[in-house]
Amino acid sequence: MRLGxxxxxxxxxxxxxxxxxxxxxxxxxxxxxxxxxxxxxxDTGSFSLTSYERFFTDDLALDGFFRTIVMSGLVAVCVxxxxxxxxxxxxxxxxxxxxxVFALAIAPELAGVVLRTYGWLxxxxxxxxxxxxxxxxxxxDRPLPLSHNMFGVVVGLTHVLLPFGILSLLTNIQGIxxxxxxxxxxxxASRLSVLRHIILPLSVPGIVSSLLIAFTLAASAYATxxxxxxxxxxxxATMIYQQVLFYINWPYAAVMANVLLVIVLAIAFTGARLESxxxxxxxxx
Amino acid sequence: xxxxxxxxIELVGVTKSYGGNVVVVDNVSLTVPRGEFVxxxxxxxxxxxxTLNMIAGFHExxxxxxxxxxxxxxxxxxxxxxxxLVFQNYALFPHMTVQENVAFGPKMKGQSKSETEEAVRxxxxxxxxEGYESRYPKELSGGQxxxxxxxxxxxxxxSVLLLDEPLSNLDLKLREAMRIELKEVQQxxxxxxxxxxxxxxxxxxxxxxxVVMSDGVVAQEGRPSEIYQNPVSAxxxxxxxxxxxxxxxxxxxxxxxxxxxxxxxxxxxxxxxxDIPANDITLCCIRPENVQLARKGASGENLLTGRVDKLVNxxxxxxxxxxxxxxxxxxxxxxxxRLQGIEIGSHVDLLIESAAIQPLAx
Amino acid sequence: xxxxxxxxxxxxxxxxxLFIALPMVVVLxxxxxxxxxxxxxxxxxxLEWFGKLWTSKWLDPFILSAKIAAxxxxxxxxxxxxxxxxxxxxxxxxxxxxxxxxxxxxxxxxIVKGVAIVLFLSSAGLFxxxxxxxxxxGHIILTVPFAVRMIATSMYNFDKNLDRAAxxxxxxxxxxxxxxLLPLIKPGIFSGMTFAFIIxxxxxxxxxxxxxxxxxxxPITVINYFEYSLDPILAAVNVAxxxxxxxxxxxxxxxxxxxxxxxxxxx
Numbered sequence: 062m063r064l065g066x067x068x069x070x071x072x073x074x075x076x077x078x079x080x081x082x083x084x085x086x087x088x089x090x091x092x093x094x095x096x097x098x099x100x101x102x103x104d105t106g107s108f109s110l111t112s113y114e115r116f117f118t119d120d121l122a123l124d125g126f127f128r129t130i131v132m133s134g135l136v137a138v139c140v141x142x143x144x145x146x147x148x149x150x151x152x153x154x155x156x157x158x159x160x161x162v163f164a165l166a167i168a169p170e171l172a173g174v175v176l177r178t179y180g181w182l183x184x185x186x187x188x189x190x191x192x193x194x195x196x197x198x199x200x201x202d203r204p205l206p207l208s209h210n211m212f213g214v215v216v217g218l219t220h221v222l223l224p225f226g227i228l229s230l231l232t233n234i235q236g237i238x239x240x241x242x243x244x245x246x247x248x249x250a251s252r253l254s255v256l257r258h259i260i261l262p263l264s265v266p267g268i269v270s271s272l273l274i275a276f277t278l279a280a281s282a283y284a285t286x287x288x289x290x291x292x293x294x295x296x297x298a299t300m301i302y303q304q305v306l307f308y309i310n311w312p313y314a315a316v317m318a319n320v321l322l323v324i325v326l327a328i329a330f331t332g333a334r335l336e337s338x339x340x341x342x343x344x345x346x
Numbered sequence: 347x348x349x350x351x352x353x354x355i356e357l358v359g360v361t362k363s364y365g366g367n368v369v370v371v372d373n374v375s376l377t378v379p380r381g382e383f384v385x386x387x388x389x390x391x392x393x394x395x396x397t398l399n400m401i402a403g404f405h406e407x408x409x410x411x412x413x414x415x416x417x418x419x420x421x422x423x424x425x426x427x428x429x430x431l432v433f434q435n436y437a438l439f440p441h442m443t444v445q446e447n448v449a450f451g452p453k454m455k456g457q458s459k460s461e462t463e464e465a466v467r468x469x470x471x472x473x474x475x476e477g478y479e480s481r482y483p484k485e486l487s488g489g490q491x492x493x494x495x496x497x498x499x500x501x502x503x504x505s506v507l508l509l510d511e512p513l514s515n516l517d518l519k520l521r522e523a524m525r526i527e528l529k530e531v532q533q534x535x536x537x538x539x540x541x542x543x544x545x546x547x548x549x550x551x552x553x554x555x556x557v558v559m560s561d562g563v564v565a566q567e568g569r570p571s572e573i574y575q576n577p578v579s580a581x582x583x584x585x586x587x588x589x590x591x592x593x594x595x596x597x598x599x600x601x602x603x604x605x606x607x608x609x610x611x612x613x614x615x616x617x618x619x620x621d622i623p624a625n626d627i628t629l630c631c632i633r634p635e636n637v638q639l640a641r642k643g644a645s646g647e648n649l650l651t652g653r654v655d656k657l658v659n660x661x662x663x664x665x666x667x668x669x670x671x672x673x674x675x676x677x678x679x680x681x682x683x684r685l686q687g688i689e690i691g692s693h694v695d696l697l698i699e700s701a702a703i704q705p706l707a708x
Numbered sequence: 709x710x711x712x713x714x715x716x717x718x719x720x721x722x723x724x725x726l727f728i729a730l731p732m733v734v735v736l737x738x739x740x741x742x743x744x745x746x747x748x749x750x751x752x753x754x755l756e757w758f759g760k761l762w763t764s765k766w767l768d769p770f771i772l773s774a775k776i777a778a779x780x781x782x783x784x785x786x787x788x789x790x791x792x793x794x795x796x797x798x799x800x801x802x803x804x805x806x807x808x809x810x811x812x813x814x815x816x817x818x819i820v821k822g823v824a825i826v827l828f829l830s831s832a833g834l835f836x837x838x839x840x841x842x843x844x845x846g847h848i849i850l851t852v853p854f855a856v857r858m859i860a861t862s863m864y865n866f867d868k869n870l871d872r873a874a875x876x877x878x879x880x881x882x883x884x885x886x887x888x889l890l891p892l893i894k895p896g897i898f899s900g901m902t903f904a905f906i907i908x909x910x911x912x913x914x915x916x917x918x919x920x921x922x923x924x925x926x927p928i929t930v931i932n933y934f935e936y937s938l939d940p941i942l943a944a945v946n947v948a949x950x951x952x953x954x955x956x957x958x959x960x961x962x963x964x965x966x967x968x969x970x971x972x973x974x975x
Contacts, residue, residue, distance in 0.1 A: 073798050073801075083845075084813070091824035091825050092824045095823055096826050098831075168732070171906060172732060173946075173949070173953075175930050175946065176949075179731075179735055179934060179938075179942055180730070180735040181732025182934070183734050184734055212876050252714070281817030281820070283818075284912040284927075284931060287931075288934070298913070301823060302917075311830075311839075325816075404875075428878075433869050435874040437867060437869035482913055498873075502877060
């Protein structure tokens with residue numbers, strides 16, 4: 062704060078001291094140490110790539126790596142497809158149901174991941190809700206494998222991440238001038254062609270950002286894969302946890318954490334560039 | 347010097363530049379006596395707002411001196427200057443009621459509760475806003491917000507009141523009514539007002555004195571009528587009111603009567619030699635209302651004939667664009683009742699009083 | 709054709725809403741069902757599971773979680789207000805870069821941050837700070853960026869003319885902060901603090917690494933328990949903590965009035 066306009070400008074940085082110190086101490090420094098550790102030999106402490114070599118030759122680790130990618134990809138697509146109609150409704154509707162739908166779309170965020178995962182377990186497990194129902198209806202006689210596999214995890218994560226998809230699409234669709242749709246309709250376009258030729262192309266940036274945020278958050282999720290996926294379902298996040306707390310192999314945990322970090326940062330970075338390119342292309346003004 | 351003669355505000359050679367080469371305000375000097383209503387008028391970017399901000403203390407001048415009631419203000423922060431300021435967007439505190447907004451200044455100055463209440467009451471009374479004390483700004487109309495802002499600014503009894511385009515957010519009708527009210531409040535309080543605006547009508551209708559600024563310098567300073575009738579430059583003539591600015595090819599002086607030769611073989615006689623040497627005259631300014639329709643067959647000097655090119659009826663009067671020579675369109679303002687028989691394409695005779703032709707050097 | 713399309717759209721739309729609501733409804737029903745079999749026969753519903761929460765097994769982690777969340781909310785509120793003031797309000801030189809730094813923890817997955825903090829604490833010989841202090845530090849790293857973003861938004865939206873108006877009316881620097889800036893950004897600060905509270909209270913990925921025996925947060929206690937059984941008492945715990953969160957939001961809203969800001973107006 063410059064008091065009379067004559068104070069040295071360094072005073073402006075004083076309020077930054079507490080937050081920056083805390084972030085340095087508990088974020089920047091630990092991150093640096095962790096990255097350093099991943100390049101260290103476990104015994105001698107000298108520079109080595111052994112841990113990385115081990116990761117990329119370890120079948121179990123690679124299996125978990127690819128499962129992370131597949132799982133995150135599936136979740137990203139499901140989240141975006143399911144968010145779109147809700148976001149479109151929220152952006153355009155003026156009905157009084159809008160507030161209800163909005164609350165419903167955002168409320169799960171308050172409940173936390175544990176409650177929701179628990180709910181899905183009750184619904185999807187072998188003696189669960191869905192299996193009970195279809196067996197009672199006589200459609201099948203043995204329970205469907207709905208949990209402790211990829212299906213269950215994708216369902217659970219999609220539910221957890223829907224609010225993020227809805228919010229990123231909502232911001233985008235709200236930015237599309239509704240008059241564009243009106244003028245397309247007046248020019249004779251059907252509802253379907255308005256969707257195909259006007260709204261979808263203009264909401265590509267929103268779709269991209271929804272895909273990206275869902276992908277990165279799914280790749281870093283721990284609770285849902287651990288609980289809905291069962292013991293055999295391993296992804297990077299669960300493997301990192303095991304390395305730290307059961308095998309106490311910290312350099313290896315650091316390697317896995319760095320692999321996850323690189324995936325997430327690479328996707329976030331290319332995504333941000335893609336999005337800004339798309340946005341600058343679409344904004345004629 | 348007696349107290350009444352001390353100027354409330356004095357600017358002496360005030361200059362404001364950024365980075366050494368961008369000069370926003372260039373060597374401006376100005377004296378505002380106590381109780382005067384002065385307008386600083388100019389287009390956006392002319393330096394008027396910077397000047398105001400320097401008087402208020404938000405900017406420090408690069409050189410020159412600013413004195414308020416005789417005391418140099420350089421280095422004095424805004425909160426210590428005892429100045430009032432009314433903002434263009436009013437800047438009312440949205441979380442405070444009208445009462446709390448108006449009481450803010452007296453409170454900050456450490457006045458007692460009863461003094462503060464009295465100051466609020468009298469300020470609200472002068473802007474005729476009694477009964478609105480407990481309203482929040484959001485609950486007020488634009489005009490009421492404007493009055494609250496004015497009340498807040500005068501409540502601490504500042505030595506001078508600065509107003510930064512305070513009426514520009516109001517619609518036309520309200521703006522015209524507020525002009526009259528502002529002037530009344532100013533006269534009632536006997537307070538010095540410095541009013542910054544780009545709206546020449548506002549400046550003309552309220553001010554005792556108008557300072558026209560352009561490109562960081564004072565282009566002209568004087569009473570409103572003086573500036574309107576005797577603009578010193580094409581800029582001022584064009585900025586204040588409507589005008590015809592005609593290029594002059596040659597000017598000759600005959601004992602205080604000037605003969606001006608224009609393009610297209612036209613020549614006009616002006617009786618205002620002024621102080622510009624004939625050789626320096628490059629333009630002349632003629633106000634549209636000073637051009638009259640002449641009776642058929644009239645004769646004499648400054649009689650022109652032309653064809654009506656455009657005609658705009660404005661209700662009480664009409665504007666004609668008359669083609670008087672090859673590349674000279676003359677704007678003429680005539681009362682609508684004189685329009686009979688005139689339409690686009692009609693030939694008309696025009697008469698210009700020689701005293702209404704103002705020669706200009708630039 | 710277009711009729712079919714619009715029917716299809718509404719069917720899909722309803723399916724999504726059902727999908728969103730279903731797990732929450734099921735947990736609610738499970739928490740009042742008499743057995744571990746979830747039932748919607750509401751005349752059999754009972755509150756006995758909630759009664760069973762009243763033991764130190766569930767109360768201790770709940771109290772720890774609430775305590776940590778409250779401390780985290782207050783500290784991140786203060787840190788974020790300071791940071792946002794320098795960056796978004798005073799716009800100190802280099803404010804864009806500093807803002808990116810303050811937001812940078814958002815770019816790193818929580819589990820990665822968790823590994824980093826646990827490695828840091830152990831190699832710096834601070835292992836004994838696992839548990840409450842470690843949880844607070846970890847959660848603050850997580851919540852400060854969110855709070856900075858929310859408070860910075862309200863500072864960016866602050867009309868600087870209000871500060872100038874207060875100044876010309878004679879208010880000192882501290883008076884302007886106290887009477888003008890703080891009251892006007894209060895909703896932003898409180899929404900940031902509420903957000904921090906919820907994030908901390910519900911957190912799993914970071915807490916996993918930072919809890920220690922006897923100092924475990926509620927969500928971690930719950931997931932450790934339900935790896936073994938789907939006891940309806942878990943449903944009751946979850947519903948109770950959701951109700952607690954709602955109560956906290958309500959309380960913070962009463963003090964801070966931030967829904968006003970969320971709906972985009974002031975008074």
